[in-house]
Each structure stands twice: as structure tokens, then as C-alpha cells.
Amino acid sequence: MTAVLRTKNLLKNFGAVKAADNLNITLESDTTVGLIGSNGAGKTTFLNMVTGYLTPDHGTIYFENENITGKSPRDITRRGVYRSFQIPQVFNTMTVKENLEISVSIGMNQPNYTKHIDETVNNESSIIKNSLQKFKLEEYQEKVASQLPEGTRKLLDISMALVMKPKLLLLDEPTSGVSAEEKFNIMDMVMNAVRSEKIAVLFVEHDMEIIKRYTDRTLAFFNGRVIADGLTNEVLNQENVIENILGSSI
Amino acid sequence: MDRTLAFISIGAVTLILSGYAMPQWAVFLTTVSLCYGTVVLGMILLVRTGLVSFGHGLYFCLGAYAAGTLKPFFGLSELVFMLIAAILVTTITSFALGFLLRKYRDIFFAMLSLAFSMILYGLLSKSTELGSTDGFNVTAETAFGIALSELEYGRYLIFVITVGTSWLCCTLLHLYLLSNKGKLAEAIRDNELRVEYLGASVNNIIHINYVISAVLAGLGGALMSISIGHIDPEMSYWTTSGEFVFITIMSGSSSVIAPFLGAAVFTSIRSFAYEYSPDTWQLLLGVTMLVIIVFLPEGLWSLFSKIKKKGSP
Known part of the structure; x- marks a missing residue:
């Protein structure tokens, strides 16, 4: 599989808060990756940097081996990176x-x-x-x-x-604000559509049931850093993830 | 065929035919309405994009002065060249100012556009070469090479050209609003962020729409100067821009025909109120606006939409 997205040493500070601290992430085509983390961990900041809404203080973002760091949301969108929003x-x-x-x-x-x-x-x-x-x-x-x-x-x-x-779809909390009965229906529809088109997907989610059910790989953020990256089941059982994000094992 | 285009075309032909038999005062009122309507056409394009300009007097005046100064500075008094001059000057000016204005929204856009129109007012008022606050007379001696003064129906020909230009502007704007790019105006008004994240440039579209609206205002100004035969800096004064905003609100922005209806109502009320009640004509205009805002908040044109809705099963 080829890498659609690659970030190198991404850094973003908001005053004294480190929203992204040396992020090195690679996403392959035709994969579905979950992004978890507590509030303020830097998940949406990461999405905003990849889609051009925010410019990183340091580091580089490659989309299909092209450096897209600092490009406008419009330019990045035209290359095939699309997103949905929390609201x-x-x-x-x-x-x-x-x-x-x-x-x-x-x-x-x-x-x-x-x-x-x-x-x-x-x-x-x-x-x-x-x-x-x-x-x-x-x-x-x-x-x-x-x-x-x-x-x-x-x-x-x-x-x-x-x-x-899109070639890469970024979903920011696709089931937030949605009732418990609706959330699996929504995700089923989205994932069916995405899989039939072979699109790489990264989605931010707080609901671990959704993460477990729909992703193969999960990234866990804490204080702007990646504290775990691997198979979803393994990440969700990792001690530091339970301690810093989940609170208890699932 | 598109019903709006058919209606515009029938309206234009009817005006041209009836203009021949209309009394002079009615021809004058219709001409003023068409000129104002052309300016307001541009204003509704901005309103659809989510912007209100309090300074379109700038382009109304620039268009008029571009047309009017052709004779004293270049010795040209051909009506077609006067209109082309108005288009060129307003295109260049609005294209340059657009780079700044497209960064602003809401009241900031409105006030900045007002500031530019007042700068022009100040410059023209102090310019003795251009007649200072008195302005100067404008004459189109020929139209398409035909000497207007020698023609028995010279004034009528100017009326026909005014109707034709308004028809063309109305038709082109209608087609633009139906195009992919034109439709984005409403999308921008609704959600700029989404438009950018779909891959279109909000600033570019605002810039294009601003230039189009400026050219329409310039053409309105040029036609007005040719019809009235006189221009002065008042055309750039904030009250003139205020009148355009007044007509825009009164008309509504849902159809390209609305500005002409609004302009006709505005000029009629103003003229008759001034005739019969010279001390209180502003009061009458204010009451009219109040009634429209309360009963037809989406403008006069919404009256037709309401009737259409009632008529449908």
C-alpha cells in the first residue's frame, strides 16, 4: 500500500499549550484509521493542519509525496483531501x-x-x-x-x-450529537460508501464502540503527542491509553 | 424558454413600443427607473453574496464622469464610446479596490465602500476642471454614428438604447446567476467555510461579483448622465448610495426583474411626493419602507412569490 498522507515533525503551539508536539504520522491508501484522545489532545488541530486551516509552527505535511504544508484549504481540497466537520x-x-x-x-x-x-x-x-x-x-x-x-x-x-x-477523507467526530440508536446506522452508511470507493479515512471519535467496530488501526493522542499507534484492539488495551484517555479498559 | 428571460424580453419590447407614445415626463421617469434598476441589479448580486455596499454611488458617479469627460478631454461624444468608457473605468477601479474590499464582510465592507465613494465625492468637489460641486453638462451627439440632434426622435433613440442596455444587463446577470459560479454567491452567503472546503475560492468569487456590480453601477451612471445631460459629485454622495440600498431592500433579491420594479416604485413615489408634498416627501418614502419591511420583509418581489404559492395546489 502507498502512503497518501505523511507528516514529519509537526509542531503547533497555542501560547503555552502544545497542540501538536513532533507528530510523525503515515496513512496508507484504502485504510480506515481512528484518532482518539481526551479533550485538548490535539486531534482537531491535527485535522486542521492537514486540511490547511492551520499552518504548523514547524514540520512538513506530504500528500501523495507532495509537500502541502501551509497551502490553503482550497488548494489542499483540490488535491483530493476532503473533510467533514464536528458541527x-x-x-x-x-x-x-x-x-x-x-x-x-x-x-x-x-x-x-x-x-x-x-x-x-x-x-x-x-x-x-x-x-x-x-x-x-x-x-x-x-x-x-x-x-x-x-x-x-x-x-x-x-x-x-x-x-x-476524495482520496483522503477526514471526519471530525461523525457521530457526535447523534442519538445512540442512530450512530451505527450513520457509520454503516458512511463506511459502506467509503469502502466501495477505496478511500483512505481518518476519523476523530470519542465513542470507543465506533472505533472498535469500524477501524483497523488507531492513533491515540495525548497532550499533542502520539502515545499509541497500532491495531485498534491492541491500542485500546495499552496501559497508557487506558490511563490517559479511556479511564478504564473496554 | 426561461420564463424570466421571456418576461424581460417582452417587457423591453413593450417599453420600446410604448415609449414612442408616452408623454415626456413618463419617458423620463422610466429612464431614471431603468438607470437605477441597472445599478440595483449589481447590488442584488452583492446581497446574494452576503454583502451590502453603502458606496455604490462611487461607480454610479465614476461611470457618469467617464462618459461625460470623453468630450472635454478626448473630443468624443459618441454614445457607444461613452458607455464603453464607463465600463472600462469602473472595471479597472473595482478590480483594483476589490483586492482590499474582498477581505471584509458585513458592516466593514459597507463602511469601506462608503469611504471610497466619499473620497471620490471630495476629489470631484475640489476639482475646478470638472466643474467642482456644480458639475458640468454632458451631451451624446451621436449614437452608432447617427447625429442625435439632427434626428427628430433623438431623445427617443436614447430611451431605446437605455432600455436595450438594461435588458442586456438583466439577461446577462440572470444567466450568470444560473451558472455554476453564479450559484456560488448564495453558497458563500450561507457558509463561506464550506465553499472553501469544497475547493472554490470565496475571495475570487466575491471579487468577480464586486466587479460585475460595479460595472452595472457604472453603466447606470453613464446612461443617467446621457439621459439627464448633467453630472455632478452628488452622484457619489452617501445619500445616493443610500437610495440604492433603499431600492435594494425594497425590491428583494430573488429575481433580476425585482430591481426594476423597486426602482420604478421608488422614482414614482419620490417624484409624485415631491410634486404634491415637497416638504414631506422623505416622510412618505420612509413610511413606504416601513410598510415594506413589516409586510414584505423579503421585498416587493416576494409579493409575486406569495401569490404564486397561493395559486399552486
Whole structure:
């Protein structure tokens, strides 16, 4: 397997707080990796650095062997790194279908996207239809995004990233704010979609049931450092992970 | 065929045909409405992008002065060249200022745009070569090479060109708003972060939309100067920009036809109120705005959407 993402000695401080302390992480293609850690461990900071929202104080980020350190979120996104957000970032006044149409219209027409939107949408209607089906969003397609239940908003957020055909997908707490009954349904839908497209996935998660069920490999962060990296079952039973993150063994 | 485009085209043809028989005052009011409507077209593009400009008088005035100064400085008084000059000057200026303005949002964008328009007002007011606060007269002597003064219906031809230009601007903006890039205006208003994380440049789109809106304001100003025959720095004064904001709020931004409806209502109320109640015409405009904000918060155009909704099963 080839490395899609590689970080070298990443460092990020917020005043006296070390949010990233010498992070050396490699992600291979077609893998699903969980990222765990207590609050303030630097998980979202890591995602923000990889996606260009934050620039590291020191260190380098490579995506498919290209140095992307300090590039804008837009530039990194165009290379194939997409993300979803802890708080779903959707277009609230638009319908579910319009949200997907906007994503498709940007994704399919880079860098020239001056075509009539209906033409683009018609050409790519199968992508939108597939996405609505895969994520069971069909019944909501004419609903305005602000009126959707939180779980559906999460799905819309993730589906907007997936229609862009990412090579690496970063999910920030995909099941936070979602009911216990809904969380496995949501993750099943997301992971099925991701696996069929052979996309590398890194997701931040606090729910260890989700981590155990959906990841092969897990990274554990504590105070901006990687304190464990390996097979999920082994990481979750590691003493320092139990002590610093889990509180008790699972 | 697109219903909006059909409506715009029918409206333009109707105006051209009826303009021939309309009394002079009605032709004048319609011309002013079309000029204001063209400026407000650009304003609704900004509103759709989530921005309000309190300084579009800058481009309205620049367009007018670009058209008006062709004769004294270059000896040209061809109407087409006057419009081209307005487009060029407003494009270059807005492109340059856009690099700064695209970094700002909300009240900061509004006030910064106001600041630029007041700088132009100050410069023109102090410039004796350009007539200072009195301004100067503007004459388009020819249109497409035809001498307007020798033509029996010279004024009518200017009216036709005003209608034609407004129709073209309206049509092009409508097509732009339906394009992939145009649709992003609403996406930016909703969620800039998401647009960036989908791979589109928010700043570039804001910059493009700003330039388009400036050119529309410039064309409105140039047409106004040609129709009225006089320009002065008041065109860049904050009250002029305020009128554009007033019409924008009154019109609503959901259709490209709305600005022309709003401009027609505004100029009619202003003219008739000024005629019949010269001391209280501002009061009447204020009451109109109050009524629209309370009963039609999304502007006059929302009235049609409401009727359409009621009519549908």
C-alpha cells in the first residue's frame, strides 16, 4: 500500500499549550484509521493542519509525496483531501439536493466552472442520485438543510465531501450529537460508501464502540503527542491509553 | 424558454413600443427607473453574496464622469464610446479596490465602500476642471454614428438604447446567476467555510461579483448622465448610495426583474411626493419602507412569490 498522507515533525503551539508536539504520522491508501484522545489532545488541530486551516509552527505535511504544508484549504481540497466537520457545515438555506448540486458543480468543473448549473447537474445526476440513495437522503431531498435532524445533517455534510471523490477523507467526530440508536446506522452508511470507493479515512471519535467496530488501526493522542499507534484492539488495551484517555479498559 | 428571460424580453419590447407614445415626463421617469434598476441589479448580486455596499454611488458617479469627460478631454461624444468608457473605468477601479474590499464582510465592507465613494465625492468637489460641486453638462451627439440632434426622435433613440442596455444587463446577470459560479454567491452567503472546503475560492468569487456590480453601477451612471445631460459629485454622495440600498431592500433579491420594479416604485413615489408634498416627501418614502419591511420583509418581489404559492395546489 502507498502512503497518501505523511507528516514529519509537526509542531503547533497555542501560547503555552502544545497542540501538536513532533507528530510523525503515515496513512496508507484504502485504510480506515481512528484518532482518539481526551479533550485538548490535539486531534482537531491535527485535522486542521492537514486540511490547511492551520499552518504548523514547524514540520512538513506530504500528500501523495507532495509537500502541502501551509497551502490553503482550497488548494489542499483540490488535491483530493476532503473533510467533514464536528458541527455540520452545510448550506442552511438550501435544500439537501441543492447542497449536493453545489458540491458537484464545484467538484466536476475545476478550475473552470462557468457552465449553467442545470447542465452540470444533469450531466452528473447519477452522482447526486447515488449519494441520496447511499445516505438515505431521498426523502429529505427537497427539505431545507436547517430543518434536518442532526444525524441527517451529519450525513449531508459527509455526502457533500464524498461526491467530490476524495482520496483522503477526514471526519471530525461523525457521530457526535447523534442519538445512540442512530450512530451505527450513520457509520454503516458512511463506511459502506467509503469502502466501495477505496478511500483512505481518518476519523476523530470519542465513542470507543465506533472505533472498535469500524477501524483497523488507531492513533491515540495525548497532550499533542502520539502515545499509541497500532491495531485498534491492541491500542485500546495499552496501559497508557487506558490511563490517559479511556479511564478504564473496554 | 426561461420564463424570466421571456418576461424581460417582452417587457423591453413593450417599453420600446410604448415609449414612442408616452408623454415626456413618463419617458423620463422610466429612464431614471431603468438607470437605477441597472445599478440595483449589481447590488442584488452583492446581497446574494452576503454583502451590502453603502458606496455604490462611487461607480454610479465614476461611470457618469467617464462618459461625460470623453468630450472635454478626448473630443468624443459618441454614445457607444461613452458607455464603453464607463465600463472600462469602473472595471479597472473595482478590480483594483476589490483586492482590499474582498477581505471584509458585513458592516466593514459597507463602511469601506462608503469611504471610497466619499473620497471620490471630495476629489470631484475640489476639482475646478470638472466643474467642482456644480458639475458640468454632458451631451451624446451621436449614437452608432447617427447625429442625435439632427434626428427628430433623438431623445427617443436614447430611451431605446437605455432600455436595450438594461435588458442586456438583466439577461446577462440572470444567466450568470444560473451558472455554476453564479450559484456560488448564495453558497458563500450561507457558509463561506464550506465553499472553501469544497475547493472554490470565496475571495475570487466575491471579487468577480464586486466587479460585475460595479460595472452595472457604472453603466447606470453613464446612461443617467446621457439621459439627464448633467453630472455632478452628488452622484457619489452617501445619500445616493443610500437610495440604492433603499431600492435594494425594497425590491428583494430573488429575481433580476425585482430591481426594476423597486426602482420604478421608488422614482414614482419620490417624484409624485415631491410634486404634491415637497416638504414631506422623505416622510412618505420612509413610511413606504416601513410598510415594506413589516409586510414584505423579503421585498416587493416576494409579493409575486406569495401569490404564486397561493395559486399552486
